[in-house]
Amino acid sequence: MANYSAAVEPASADLDGIFTALADPTRRAVVRRLGTGPASVGDLADAFPITLPSFMKHVRTLEANGLIRTEKRGRVRTCVLRRDRLAAVDDWLAEQRLVWEQRTDRLERLVTDPKEERP
Amino acid sequence: MANYSAAVEPASADLDGIFTALADPTRRAVVRRLGTGPASVGDLADAFPITLPSFMKHVRTLEANGLIRTEKRGRVRTCVLRRDRLAAVDDWLAEQRLVWEQRTDRLERLVTDPKEERP
DNA sequence: GCAATACTTAGCCACATGGCTAACTATTCG
DNA sequence: CGAATAGTTAGCCATGTGGCTAAGTATTGC
Numbered sequence: 482m483a484n485y486s487a488a489v490e491p492a493s494a495d496l497d498g499i500f501t502a503l504a505d506p507t508r509r510a511v512v513r514r515l516g517t518g519p520a521s522v523g524d525l526a527d528a529f530p531i532t533l534p535s536f537m538k539h540v541r542t543l544e545a546n547g548l549i550r551t552e553k554r555g556r557v558r559t560c561v562l563r564r565d566r567l568a569a570v571d572d573w574l575a576e577q578r579l580v581w582e583q584r585t586d587r588l589e590r591l592v593t594d595p596k597e598e599r600p
Numbered sequence: 601m602a603n604y605s606a607a608v609e610p611a612s613a614d615l616d617g618i619f620t621a622l623a624d625p626t627r628r629a630v631v632r633r634l635g636t637g638p639a640s641v642g643d644l645a646d647a648f649p650i651t652l653p654s655f656m657k658h659v660r661t662l663e664a665n666g667l668i669r670t671e672k673r674g675r676v677r678t679c680v681l682r683r684d685r686l687a688a689v690d691d692w693l694a695e696q697r698l699v700w701e702q703r704t705d706r707l708e709r710l711v712t713d714p715k716e717e718r719p
Numbered sequence: 720g721c722a723a724t725a726c727t728t729a730g731c732c733a734c735a736t737g738g739c740t741a742a743c744t745a746t747t748c749g
Numbered sequence: 750c751g752a753a754t755a756g757t758t759a760g761c762c763a764t765g766t767g768g769c770t771a772a773g774t775a776t777t778g779c
């Protein structure tokens with residue numbers, strides 16, 4: 482049994498960044514594309530109708546929030562998805578589900594055991 | 601077998617809103633709290649160090665993006681979580697995982713069957 | 720070595736976001 | 750009825766976001 486006890490949401494600042502990064506369709510598309518393997522900034526950018534500098538901002542946002550890693554070799558910057566960071570979203574959802582389930586259990590008990598008082 | 605074919609991300613506009621709504625710690629905390637059951641705006645707001653009008657904006661954002669429903673009876677507005685909408689996040693993650701797995705399969709084949717050419 | 724390539728930097732702009740105060744409306748309680 | 754309660758509306762403000770153009774730098778190919 483692990484750490485289900487956090488009174489405050491764990492890693493809140495990280496989640497801010499991760500959700501913010503995923504809130505933009507261009508960035509989600511990049512994440513999706515990188516799911517199929519690494520790609521250069523230029524190759525990625527070709528798929529979008531915005532200028533390179535604008536596109537670069539998205540790349541920086543994704544990197545700043547840990548969703549991708551990038552590395553420059555020669556004049557080419559290659560981007561790689563960091564799948565582990567998306568797990569943070571998974572974790573948040575799981576935690577949320579846990580909260581629901583606890584509630585469901587409580588309701589269950591309410592039906593099963595009439596000793597409990599009504600809200 | 602369902603619809604795995606979408607060339608473009610399904611429900612992109614919805615995801616924009618959902619991820620945006622979840623990108624704020626106050627709003628995530630509200631979602632979490634509502635996981636334990638409905639609550640009035642005032643009760644929810646008590647947990648946060650911001651003014652009521654500011655808090656109301658978050659409530660409106662959550663409602664506008666479908667994460668909660670709210671209803672006013674008398675002078676009290678009650679908020680309820682819409683769990684079904686959070687499933688959209690789940691779906692996006694699942695789709696993303698599908699992309700990875702396809703890639704993994706490809707790499708697998710590359711190792712298993714040397715006929716395939718290198719990238 | 721010169722030109723093309725692949726970003727990068729700098730700076731500007733419009734609009735969205737999240738916070739605030741002040742003042743207002745609508746219910747409910749005594 | 751009148752006061753307290755629970756939101757709501759309006760308007761202001763600083764900062765953040767996503768887009769652009771123009772110009773610069775560093776590699777690479779001929």
